[in-house]
Amino acid sequence: MTLAGVTVAVLGAGRMGSAIIRGLVSAGASVVATGRRRETLERAARLGAEVTRSNSEAARRAELVIIAVKPRNYPEVAAEIAPVVKGKTVASIVAGVTLRILDDTLPGAHNYRVMPNIGALVMKSATAIALRPGGSKGANPGLVEEAFKTIGSVTWIPEELMDAWTALAGSGPGFLAEVADALILGGVAAGLPRREASAAVAQLFRAVADLIESMHPAQLRDEVATPAGTTIAGLHSMHRWAPRRMMVDAVLSAYRRCRELAGEVERSLRP
Ligand SMILES: NC(=O)c1ccc[n+]([C@@H]2O[C@H](COP(=O)([O-])OP(=O)(O)OC[C@H]3O[C@@H](n4cnc5c(N)ncnc54)[C@H](OP(=O)(O)O)[C@@H]3O)[C@@H](O)[C@H]2O)c1
Secondary structure, three states, X not given: OOOOOOEXXXXXXXXXXXXXXXXXXXXXXXXXXXXXXXHHHHHHHHOOOEXXXXXXXXXXXXXXXEXXXXXXXXXXXXXXXHHHOOOOEEEEOOOOOOHHHHHHHXXXXXXXXXXXXXXXXXXXXXXXXXEOHHHOOOOOHHHHHHHHHOOEEEEEEEHHHHHHHHHHHHOHHHHHHHHHHHHHHHHHHOOOOHHHHHHHHHHHHHHHHHHHHHOOHHHHHHHHOOOOOHHHXXXXXXXXXOHHHXXXXXXXXXXXXXXXXXXXXXXHHOO
């Protein structure tokens, strides 16, 4: 399926909204974007979108409506567009807004719950789309999938796994950024200039990302850890600090917090 000639509304042209506009425009879609502040609208226009402050006008004109506002702004946007999206395809990336909330607040629309991540800024989002109970993808899955493929990869998962996805794929870039920063410091401690250390770490992340596509991370580690070599010495030292436990705990803490936040969003949306 091609997006050329398809009109997509992006409601809330903020950080994620802008990344999505960039992807959609590069795929040939016509984008109508909204925001409240002049800077938001000007930025979206520079990315190639038509702009308006009216969410309902943007939604009325579009075949696909993407909601990319913060959770606290979801109720006002949903109330504004509900009368004009019946029969249309709507994809929300709003954290904590479940399919049940979408179906309750946007009755008659073909609703999708989508969770991209910050990789969208460089078109490398790891995006999940929620399956409905029974594994159904919904009425118009191709359009939604194609739209989010413009900013990276797309995976369909049962809705009950969306919080786990958010903890791993949503918060993961933060965890890896911490690792990257620590490795840079290690390089600097060993005598490398900061710029060279940063460049080496960026390249290292790219290489490891490609390598673990085709081999298990444990296999990669074993390939590098030659007997009595430098890597096994570093690993031995690292294991004193239980790095695996630290990472698993980080993901689980993010997961628990995500569940709490989802509850807060749900309570805030109750009439
Ligand atoms: N950031 C991430 O990594 C990430 C990842 C996955 C999902 N998400 C979800 O994506 C959503 C957006 O996050 P973000 O980081 O992109 O936030 P953001 O940069 O604050 O963008 C939100 C945008 O919504 C606009 N907005 C607010 N109320 C509006 C309204 N009534 N009508 C039209 N536009 C309105 C704001 O425009 P003005 O500034 O002009 O008011 C702002 O540009 C959130 O729900 C978040 O949970 C974010």
